[in-house]
Amino acid sequence: xxxxxxxxxxxxxxxxxxxxxxxxxxxxxxxxxxxxxxxxxxxxxxxxxxxxxxxxxxxxxxxxxxxxxxxxxxxxxxxxxxxxxxxxxxxxxxxxxxxxxxxxxxxxxxxxxxxxxxxxxxxxxxxxxxxxxxxxxxxxxxxxxxxxxxxxxxxxxxxxxxxxxxxxxxxxx
Numbered sequence: 491x492x493x494x495x496x497x498x499x500x501x502x503x504x505x506x507x508x509x510x511x512x513x514x515x516x517x518x519x520x521x522x523x524x525x526x527x528x529x530x531x532x533x534x535x536x537x538x539x540x541x542x543x544x545x546x547x548x549x550x551x552x553x554x555x556x557x558x559x560x561x562x563x564x565x566x567x568x569x570x571x572x573x574x575x576x577x578x579x580x581x582x583x584x585x586x587x588x589x590x591x592x593x594x595x596x597x598x599x600x601x602x603x604x605x606x607x608x609x610x611x612x613x614x615x616x617x618x619x620x621x622x623x624x625x626x627x628x629x630x631x632x633x634x635x636x637x638x639x640x641x642x643x644x645x646x647x648x649x650x651x652x653x654x655x656x657x658x659x660x661x662x663x
Contacts, residue, residue, distance in 0.1 A: 502558050502559070503556055503557065503558050503563065503595065503598070504556070504557055505554050505555070505556050505557075505598070505599065505602050506554060506555060506557065507552060507553070507554055507555075508546060508552075508553035508554055508555055508565070512555050512562060512565075513538070513542050513546075515555075515561075515562035516545065516555065516562060516565050516585075517538050517541065517542070518587075519562070519564070519565065519585050519586070519587045520541050520545060520565075520585060521534075521541070522587070522588060523585050524536070524541070526649075527648070527649040528621065528623070528624070528648055528649060528650075529621055529624050529627070530583075531619060531646060531656075532544065545565070545567055545583075546567070547567040547568065547569045548569075550569060550570065550610070551567065551568055551569020551570065552567070552568055552569065552606065553565065553566070553567045553568075554566050554567075554568070554599075554602065556586075556590075556595055556598065556599055558590075562587075563586065563587050563589075563590035563595055564584065564585060564586035564587060564590060564595050564596070564599055565584070565585050565599075566582055566583065566584045566585075566599045566600075566602065566603050567582065567583050568580060568581070568582040568603045568606050568607060569581065569582075570612075571615075571616050571618070578611075578612060578613045578614075579612060579613060579614045579615065579616050580603075580607035580610070580612040580614070580615045580616070580663075581615065581616055581617060581618065582600075582603040582607075582615065582617070584596060584599050584600065584603070586599070596626075596627070596630055597630060597633075597634070600630060600631070600634055601634070603615070604634065604661070604663070607663055608663050612663055613662065613663060614660060614661060614662045614663055615636075615660070615661050615663060616658065616659065616660045616661075617631065617636070617657070617658065617659040617660075618656075618658055619642075619645070619646070619656040619657075619658070620656065620657040620658075620659050621646050621648070621654060621655075621656060621657075622641060622646075622654050622655040622656065622657050623648055623651055623654045628657065628659075631659050631661075634661070635661045636659040636660060636661045637659065637660055637661070638657045638658070638659055639658050639659065639660045640657070640658045641655040641656065641657050641658070642655060642656045642658070643655050
């Protein structure tokens with residue numbers, strides 16, 4: 491586990507590997523975020539099983555949870571962006587419960603993911619689809635050193651803004 495896990499959020503928050511027993515506590519977070527329709531291009535009609543299949547990363551990747559005591563506040567999945575010749579570039583995705591937002595947990599999970607990817611020997615991390623209107627995420631990833639290397643115009647159907655772009659963001663590790 492990366493050494494800096496949880497350091498910017500709270501001494502009471504720890505990041506640990508996902509276990510199958512965590513899914514019932516992740517599912518409400520996943521459902522809330524996906525149902526809002528403004529950050530992920532996941533189908534809000536997915537069942538819990540379909541969502542779990544997408545969210546839980548198989549080796550060589552990992553899925554983690556950020557917990558305060560037994561409460562799951564957020565989760566991340568980290569692994570290779572592509573197989574084969576693209577497997578030296580990592581990717582990650584993050585979800586934080588609405589009750590735990592604006593307190594630095596997203597940054598803590600992001601820092602954890604970057605450290606994990608470095609420790610695994612990845613050369614870079616790439617996010618394939620950061621919704622351009624998700625200003626908090628775009629700002630955070632830029633603060634952590636990511637650059638927008640391209641934007642796919644009108645690739646995301648936002649529930650209130652209509653079609654907005656999806657940024658591709660990249661950071662050399």
